[in-house]
Amino acid sequence: SAPPLGSSVIPIVNKLQDIFAQLGSQSTIELPQVAVVGSQSSGKSSVLEALVGRDFLPRGNEICTRRPLVLQLLQTKKKGDGTGEEEWGEFLHLPGKRFYDFSELRSEIQAETAKEAGGNKGVSDKQIRLKIFSPNVLDITLVDLPGITKVPVGDQPSDIEARIRTMIMSYIKKPSCLILAVTAANSDLANSDALQIAGNADPDGYRTIGIVTKLDIMDRGTDARNLLLGKVIPLRLGYVGVVNRSQEDIMLNRSIKDALAAEEKFFRSRPVYNGLADRCGVPQLAKKLNQILVQHIKAILPGLKSRISSALVSVAKEHASYGEITESRAGQGTLILNILSKYSEAFSSMVEGRNEEMSRS
Numbered sequence: 001s002a003p004p005l006g007s008s009v010i011p012i013v014n015k016l017q018d019i020f021a022q023l024g025s026q027s028t029i030e031l032p033q034v035a036v037v038g039s040q041s042s043g044k045s046s047v048l049e050a051l052v053g054r055d056f057l058p059r060g061n062e063i064c065t066r067r068p069l070v071l072q073l074l075q076t077k078k079k080g081d082g083t084g085e086e087e088w089g090e091f092l093h094l095p096g097k098r099f100y101d102f103s104e105l106r107s108e109i110q111a112e113t114a115k116e117a118g119g120n121k122g123v124s125d126k127q128i129r130l131k132i133f134s135p136n137v138l139d140i141t142l143v144d145l146p147g148i149t150k151v152p153v154g155d156q157p158s159d160i161e162a163r164i165r166t167m168i169m170s171y172i173k174k175p176s177c178l179i180l181a182v183t184a185a186n187s188d189l190a191n192s193d194a195l196q197i198a199g200n201a202d203p204d205g206y207r208t209i210g211i212v213t214k215l216d217i218m219d220r221g222t223d224a225r226n227l228l229l230g231k232v233i234p235l236r237l238g239y240v241g242v243v244n245r246s247q248e249d250i251m252l253n254r255s256i257k258d259a260l261a262a263e264e265k266f267f268r269s270r271p272v273y274n275g276l277a278d279r280c281g282v283p284q285l286a287k288k289l290n291q292i293l294v295q296h297i298k299a300i301l302p303g304l305k306s307r308i309s310s311a312l313v314s315v316a317k318e319h320a321s322y323g324e325i326t327e328s329r330a331g332q333g334t335l336i337l338n339i340l341s342k343y344s345e346a347f348s349s350m351v352e353g354r355n356e357e358m359s360r361s
């Protein structure tokens, strides 16, 4: 099954955050937000759900995501006695109410969507904010956005397309936002709304990952090999192809676990995707995201180090002015700097190791 998003960086991030906590400082490692963009029904919500590994988002063949959903994953600590395994969700608009049943999260998202955006396909830019607490996630924020539509339906205003584009841009224009640009394989990639809007926000492609969904329902005789290889529209960070649950699977309540197994079987049984293993499947997407997060942490470590050393210098000065002994504090600081240096090196070799791995395959 898919590794929980960011799981391979959890131990390292945890360790660093523990150290900061001991020093009395707030967590200083802020991970980038990840937002999904694309046309309506391209499979954005399905991709996010698969990454989180839980069923809780409204999905379907009509417009389902009608308000931005800001999904904050928060890691809880398992207790020594083996408890602390439970996972729950909590909405900003319902403070203190814990949802342990994830299907109730979906109903609440739908009810809250209707409250703000009405019952007839209306769209609102007012966020729904949901926190998911779990011992198996990395502290990261994912954003599910309404898809781009062209023709107004229901209560949608005549300028619906422009409004949705503005809403999407307000999230993805931030330089710290990773963009998952989702295009269905049975549509025309050259006219992809996802790649077009991602290209506006991130023209150099440093933070855009291309995702191609619905590989299972392409026209007979066609495949996505050249697409995934970047031969149709090149993308710096490349593409990952996925197979999510179909509308029928949703109606039959097929589990994520079964869907991942089916996805794996799909790729294994199609010779055309042989040799593209690193570009196929949700687990590969999770892996790719992890690598980007590791790169990100690696890039901010030197800044963290200098912030810590200057904080230590000022603490030491303050203590000296009171004539206090600062040995223990200074000792702690040196220890932290050493650990940070060690982590920087570990990160470098980890990342370089992986790059080698990739260029060899």
Ligand code: GDP
Binding pocket: 038, 039, 040, 041, 042, 043, 044, 045, 046, 047, 058, 059, 060, 061, 063, 064, 065, 147, 213, 214, 215, 216, 217, 242, 243, 244, 245, 246, 247, 248, 250
């Ligand atoms: P969104 O509007 O982009 O968030 O798309 P959803 O995730 O709500 O999916 C829209 C519809 O497409 C749903 O009926 C999904 O079951 C279906 N769907 C999404 N991804 C795939 C896929 O990879 N294969 C198939 N067969 N159906 C998919």
Ligand code: MG
Binding pocket: 044, 045, 046, 058, 059, 064, 065, 144, 145, 146, 147
């Ligand atoms: Mg959606």
